[in-house]
Amino acid sequence: MRAGRYGVYGGQYVPETLMSALIELEETYARVREDPEFSRRLSWYLHEYAGRETPLTFCGNLSRDLGCRVYLKREDLLHGGAHKLNNTLGQALMAKFMGKRRLIAETGAGQHGVATAIAGAVLDLPVEVYMGEVDTRRQALNVFRMELLGARVVPVASGTRTLKDAINAAMRDWVANLGDTHYLLGSCVGPHPFPRIVRDFQSVIGEEARRQILEREGRLPDTVVACVGGGSNAIGIFYPFVNDDVRLVGVEAGGEGLISGRHGASLSAGSVGVFQGALSYLLQDGDGQALETHSIAAGLDHPSVGPEHAMLKDAGRVRYEAVTDAEALHAFRYLSRVEGIIPALESAHAVAYALRAADNLDEDDILVVNLSGRGDKDVADVANVHGGAA
Amino acid sequence: MSRIEALFARKNPVFVGFTVAGDPDRETSFGVAKTMVDAGVDLLEIAVPYSDPVADGPVIERAHVRALRAGTTPDDVFALVRRVREYAPPLPLVLFTYYNIVYRRGVDRFFAEAAAAGADGILIVDLPTEESGEVAPSALRHGIDRIVLIAPTTSPERRQKILGGASGFVYLISLEGVTGERDHLPPNLAGLVGAVREKTDLPLAVGFGVSRPEHVAAVAAAGADGVIVGSALVRVIEEHPGDEAGMHEVLRAVIRALKSGFAPDPDPDMPRRERVEG
Numbered sequence: 001m002r003a004g005r006y007g008v009y010g011g012q013y014v015p016e017t018l019m020s021a022l023i024e025l026e027e028t029y030a031r032v033r034e035d036p037e038f039s040r041r042l043s044w045y046l047h048e049y050a051g052r053e054t055p056l057t058f059c060g061n062l063s064r065d066l067g068c069r070v071y072l073k074r075e076d077l078l079h080g081g082a083h084k085l086n087n088t089l090g091q092a093l094m095a096k097f098m099g100k101r102r103l104i105a106e107t108g109a110g111q112h113g114v115a116t117a118i119a120g121a122v123l124d125l126p127v128e129v130y131m132g133e134v135d136t137r138r139q140a141l142n143v144f145r146m147e148l149l150g151a152r153v154v155p156v157a158s159g160t161r162t163l164k165d166a167i168n169a170a171m172r173d174w175v176a177n178l179g180d181t182h183y184l185l186g187s188c189v190g191p192h193p194f195p196r197i198v199r200d201f202q203s204v205i206g207e208e209a210r211r212q213i214l215e216r217e218g219r220l221p222d223t224v225v226a227c228v229g230g231g232s233n234a235i236g237i238f239y240p241f242v243n244d245d246v247r248l249v250g251v252e253a254g255g256e257g258l259i260s261g262r263h264g265a266s267l268s269a270g271s272v273g274v275f276q277g278a279l280s281y282l283l284q285d286g287d288g289q290a291l292e293t294h295s296i297a298a299g300l301d302h303p304s305v306g307p308e309h310a311m312l313k314d315a316g317r318v319r320y321e322a323v324t325d326a327e328a329l330h331a332f333r334y335l336s337r338v339e340g341i342i343p344a345l346e347s348a349h350a351v352a353y354a355l356r357a358a359d360n361l362d363e364d365d366i367l368v369v370n371l372s373g374r375g376d377k378d379v380a381d382v383a384n385v386h387g388g389a390a
Numbered sequence: 391m392s393r394i395e396a397l398f399a400r401k402n403p404v405f406v407g408f409t410v411a412g413d414p415d416r417e418t419s420f421g422v423a424k425t426m427v428d429a430g431v432d433l434l435e436i437a438v439p440y441s442d443p444v445a446d447g448p449v450i451e452r453a454h455v456r457a458l459r460a461g462t463t464p465d466d467v468f469a470l471v472r473r474v475r476e477y478a479p480p481l482p483l484v485l486f487t488y489y490n491i492v493y494r495r496g497v498d499r500f501f502a503e504a505a506a507a508g509a510d511g512i513l514i515v516d517l518p519t520e521e522s523g524e525v526a527p528s529a530l531r532h533g534i535d536r537i538v539l540i541a542p543t544t545s546p547e548r549r550q551k552i553l554g555g556a557s558g559f560v561y562l563i564s565l566e567g568v569t570g571e572r573d574h575l576p577p578n579l580a581g582l583v584g585a586v587r588e589k590t591d592l593p594l595a596v597g598f599g600v601s602r603p604e605h606v607a608a609v610a611a612a613g614a615d616g617v618i619v620g621s622a623l624v625r626v627i628e629e630h631p632g633d634e635a636g637m638h639e640v641l642r643a644v645i646r647a648l649k650s651g652f653a654p655d656p657d658p659d660m661p662r663r664e665r666v667e668g
Contacts, residue, residue, distance in 0.1 A: 014444075
């Protein structure tokens with residue numbers, strides 16, 4: 001396998017201007033991975049600042065309802081309210097080691113933008129966050145949070161005005177400011193080495209979950225479920241289980257249903273293409289133009305997916321399923337009432353799949369669901385748009 | 391001798407114009423190309439509209455959006471190339487495209503169709519040398535030049551590697567950033583041109599940010615064989631919605647003004663490059 005490739009997927013499909021930055025990033029990353037000082041400092045930030053490790057919560061009520069043993073990996077309890085901080089602390093610290101003086105990031109739901117703003121604040125790096133104009137409206141609370149944390153939010157009015165255009169805008173900024181700026185990409189997408197870096201920083205989720213379930217149950221789970229937009233929380237929890245006899249299920253945004261064409265399920269309904277620097281699965285038309293996508297969850301509203309997921313799909317190692325907006329919304333309300341945990345609409349997709357799959361599980365089966373983020377950011381939207389009280 | 395070779399052998403420096411196929415719509419787009427040729431563009435770069443043109447600044451991105459909204463497909467792009475080829479048989483034509491359009495159509499099919507339509511070269515803006523293994527045989531098979539990009543940030547070792555796969559001419563990116571007009575070009579252009587010149591016999595054309603007569607003069611003074619202008623021309627289309635006659639007139643005037651940046655050539659028979667090199 002070539003460096004930066006996952007099977008045939010991945011690669012570095014970027015303008016020449018960016019290549020020097022990617023090469024520098026690759027070299028720095030190789031260096032900091034071996035640097036005990038980097039590991040020591042990252043470990044301090046993860047434990048003392050961000051609140052790792054996060055609990056693996058046995059959910060009694062949910063288990064009773066589903067007829068199996070259900071655990072939630074509680075990334076919603078990480079500082080900032082989502083798994084995103086694992087990656088932003090890692091990359092921001094790396095940017096420090098590289099001597100960069102400025103962070104830029106893209107954000108969809110706002111979670112990655114908030115996590116970058118947090119990392120920038122604590123590590124004393126100025127942050128600018130590109131966010132699609134549509135998303136700044138549907139995630140107004142996160143815009144305020146980012147600004148409160150000292151970041152500048154730049155609304156992106158080009159293209160579809162969502163996550164993909166925010167990534168385009170951030171890449172354009174990076175090309176023009178390579179000397180002093182680190183582009184802190186938020187998912188396991190984009191050109192090499194980003195998919196690798198993000199996966200490595202997010203793998204702490206799966207490493208903890210694997211150790212925790214062995215301590216608790218004395219064996220590995222039967223199934224691990226996570227939602228997939230770009231796929232960073234999923235690759236983070238899957239990766240340490242890839243060589244185990246554990247079923248892995250990635251849940252994509254089914255939107256209004258795959259047949260409607262209004263969804264974000266690139267693995268379930270897309271085809272292979274090059275997008276934003278990598279070869280992967282992509283929602284595209286016959287000419288190779290990226291299609292508009294839809295999901296109730298802004299963080300899953302994206303036409304492509306990380307290249308490692310593309311490889312895992314083709315290899316049959318991970319099964320990818322799609323869950324509709326309506327199913328996710330039901331799971332959002334259900335988990336809130338049954339367990340007192342309000343999930344992010346993104347994470348609600350994983351919960352919805354668990355509800356759907358329950359029929360095929362035995363009572364001794366162990367199911368781990370990655371609860372990648374908390375749903376406070378979605379509460380106003382659900383109340384206003386999707387019909388008031390639960 | 392290819393059309394690109396013939397042009398650079400005959401004329402120096404050359405003026406390269408850029409337009410997005412289908413901007414502002416499929417029919418008017420041919421008129422734009424025709425006006426550019428009539429106004430003295432020596433080589434025409436025709437961009438294939440794409441949904442996510444990350445190497446481009448706002449002016450050219452909006453042109454991609456206009457062209458896509460007008461329904462422009464790769465078939466329309468090849469049709470445009472055919473019409474321009476008929477209109478101006480000796481004019482070198484280069485397709486400027488993002489890789490997914492090529493990948494989706496099939497690399498060899500794309501190169502074959504481009505060649506059949508009359509294109510002389512293809513520049514794939516997001517396909518660095520590391521990823522270009524698949525296109526090299528198709529370019530060779532169909533007699534299409536592979537126009538490569540060299541940036542100010544490209545290391546000397548990479549330059550060498552990139553030039554190994556180049557033909558036609560070399561596209562030097564003047565600055566760190568995306569396409570689009572700038573107030574000033576970087577001061578070290580001559581250094582970049584000189585450094586690349588040492589490593590290749592191919593003509594060197596400079597683009598990104600070139601938008602004023604004084605920029606054109608600076609690029610020529612830096613010893614480049616060609617100057618590439620995009621956003622400054624594309625902007626004229628954007629600023630004349632529904633006023634085709636006005637657009638053509640301004641486009642001609644802008645090209646004339648930009649070309650005035652080329653100093654009058656005292657000895658037009660002698661390629662400037664030989665003079666620069668003494």
